Amino acid sequence: MYTELRETATELAAVLWREHTVYRERGGGVVIRGEHVGRWISLAPTGGKDQARLRAGRLLDGGTTAPARSEAVVDLSVGTAELAAVCRRLLADVAAAETVPPRARTERPTRANRPAKPARPRRPRSRSRSRKSRHTSLSSWVVLICVAGVVGLWAYAQFGMYGH
Template sequence: MSVQLRETAQALAQTLWREHTVYRERSGGVVIRGEHVQRWISLAPAGGRDEILIRAGRILDGGTTAPARSEAVLSLSTETVQLAATCRRLLAETAAGPTPTASRPAAPRQATNSAARKGRRGGRRGGRRVSGRGFGYWAIVACVVGIAALSIYSASVTS
């Protein structure tokens, strides 16, 4: 099946993108990377004998891949044109989502059911409240207070 999967991926890659890279995953699947469009497609054997799992995702800055955003299961005997149409739909769903950036805050984690029933938050902190003000914040506050005190002292000495 891996030979047929690789041949299907090569034909699919040529249909989808002029510039692409096709390589085999450790798990036996095949990945098609389109660096110029910052997207990837993965073809892997699915549960059925002639079924493949098609997943699509983004390529992040630096070349790392983001987790799959959409997936579908098709027959390996499906024509390349139909596979390409499915891949284009998955890629469109991938493009429709918000762009992941390093500066965007992470989504808040939801509490587990047992923690929600007990009325406390889940996570490592164990319900402790952290102010979020680090050393830099307090250093700036100390500098401002010091400058203010110095200016008041110098004003009182000169008068």
Template sequence: MSAQLRETAGELAGLLWREYTLYRERSGTVVIRGPHVERWISLSPTGGQDQVLIRAGRILDGGTTAPARSETVADLTGGRHELAAVCRRLLAETAVDAASDGAPRPSRPGRAKKATTRRSRKPARSGRHTGMASWLVILAVLTVVALCVRGVVAAL
């Protein structure tokens, strides 16, 4: 199955993008990376005969991959162009999700992910407060200005 999956992924990569990187993970998943479009597609074997789990996601700054934004199960018997159409649909969903600031939409009904909120470690300050270091910098600048003015006045 892994040889067939790698061959299928190679053909899909050629249909989807001109520039791509193809590699296989230890789990048997084959990943196609399109760095110029900042997207990735992965093909994983499933328990079913001639079925593959297809996932799509983004490539973040620095080259790391973000978690999958959308996924679906497809038949390998349908042909390469049908698989490419499924991949394009997932990539389009990924692009729409990346453009929106909200949580990723599930690709199948009933598989919604819980939205998590992050709290900042420091509580937000209610108002501005000038710290001791800032006052020392202001005092030093005023001292330099006073010395310059004194030097100019003494020269006259």
């Protein structure tokens, strides 16, 4: 399946971009990188006969890949032109996702211009929450007594049997 994906990716890369790099990814798929456009396309096996999962994303600064923005399952028996059309649609989705600006921090109301909240009446604290005890708990005492018993048995075994 890898050789078929590699051949298909090489043909597809030549149709999509003049400058490209085709390489194998860890999962057994093939990646086409278009450095000059800042995009990547991945072809990965799906488990179905003659099917591949196409994913598209963008390249980040430094050459790392961003997570896929769009994906589709395609039949590899269709021609290269049809695969290129699907890839162009996926790449258009990636470009459209980039143009939508993320919600800016300045749109959020800051503490200074936020409307005041009405004061909530204070509830009395429950007895268990308000009483933070610093005393040693019962389980801690049991552990301390067991440790003291082991130390006592050791001392008795070392010194008690010889009559010292």
